[in-house]
Amino acid sequence: MAAPANAPRRRALRFRGDLALAIVVLTPSIVAVAIFIYFFIAYTFYVSVVKWPTLLPDYTFVGLKNWINMFQDMRFRIDMRNLVLYALGFMTQCIVIGFLLASLLDQKIKSEALFRTIFIFPFAVSGIVTGVVWRWLMYPSAGLNQLFSLVGLDFLKSKWYTDPTWGILAVTIASAWQFSGYVMALYLAGLRGISHELKEAAAIDGANTWQLYRRIIIPLLAPVTFTAVVLTGMGSIRVFDIPAVLGTGAAFSTDALAFHMFQLTFQSNKMSSGAVIASVMIILAGFLVGPYLASLQLEESQ
């Protein structure tokens, strides 16, 4: 009857065999991620420093020449300006509207589920559909302007995305329509995580609603705000669908990096120039994702 003594050891061996099997099963995914994400990123950077001016690959090393040309390119500079304006407009709307709606929904509202369903549903709608509808909603001689005229609010009329200077901000209205419900869902989950005892304790200490939000709720929701900033920031860097529908506007006033990259690479066949913009987008995304993933790792190790 030696079996009972041997059994744990055999199980341990079996376990080690199963662990090896697990790693083997995971390997195809590891290889896919290594190639399609990491190797491809590296390859894009490589293409940005070689000649490759047309469809035919040309791997002559040219250093930072493509980068310098790109940074002097007028359209690229406008794209960077548009990115800053877009990010500011998009983040502000999503965070302010998302927080406002979440706070209101947290006030024991009747038919909360119905409101929540309505606020989040645009996230189930594609960027293209959003762009098509908002193009007509913000069409200068129709849509919202017409509605404003009907109800006597003519002072609200705007050129929207056709404005040669601020058109890009009109684009963010459409994107925020689509995404602010998501941010609301994040804030609502955060608010539901704050204990009632804490709110009651603050009320007993004589805090009014404003102080409660200013001193307790907003600081406690800082991690949610950080998440919202990262997600909306990522959305700003990669925005493509809505400008693809609305067009690049007069003098590229509603152009975006992602769209410029697409046109250079797949319509003008300027591979290396396209690769420079792609690399810029990766670097910008890295600034956001790096701290975000680091913060998650900290949370997990705690």
Place this chain on the structure above:
Amino acid sequence: MTFQRAWSRGAIYFVLIAFAAWYLMPIYLMLITGMKTFDQVNIATMWALPRGISLDGFSQAWVKVAPNFKNSIMITVPAAVISAFIGSINGYIFAKWKFRGSNTLFMLFLVGMFLPYQGILIPLVQTLMALGLYGSIVGVIFVHCIFGIPITALMFRSYFAGIPNELVDAAKIDGCGFFGIYRWILLPIAFPAFAVVLIWQFTTIWNDYLIGLVVVSNPRLAPVNVAVQNLAGTYYTQWQVQMSGALIAALPTIIVYLALGKFFMRGLLAGSLKG
């Protein structure tokens, strides 16, 4: 006090209803536009209700986008199912078979969720050409499955991490191996995770524009969102056809969202890594 309270409750409902109207306005506009007959469609009376119900706009848009709608089904359903299956295995390994460096490896996977696709498009197209997948629906499915690896692994890992290890250990003692635990212990209780992942992948892939645009150059093989965008470009004046096409393209994901909203919500939170 009660008067003040009633007033503030009223104000809260007023703001909520105003925002609800704002979020619904585009759907309202698409619906009333699609239901108008062609002689009623006039940009000057955009907001007027239709006189009677006609399906002219929808039927003309459907003729234009129907083949692409079918393409989108051919792309989205297999891609969502395959990536959910891959995700369930990967998530199972990351949750229950920890090895040295597996958490770091998982973090390296997650980076892929935040990658702007432009960053990899050039080598992607070259690779697909070399594999003979460029320009085909299979190519689009392949790409969606690859880029679905990070998010599906994340969602299943979170779900399986919530299953007590004791259950897995007990199964090991009973003689279950790597596949046995997956098949007999985790798979039978993984329905909610599959629902969340399938809905998330369905929505993401259905709503994709960029991958469909870049990987498929033939407009007849393109997914529905590419067709809607082409419609918007070609039929510039027939805006009611554009609107109807847009609503047709949006319908499947809206229906899924309304029918299975609970799982959709969980996907939202998981997608932000905060699930």
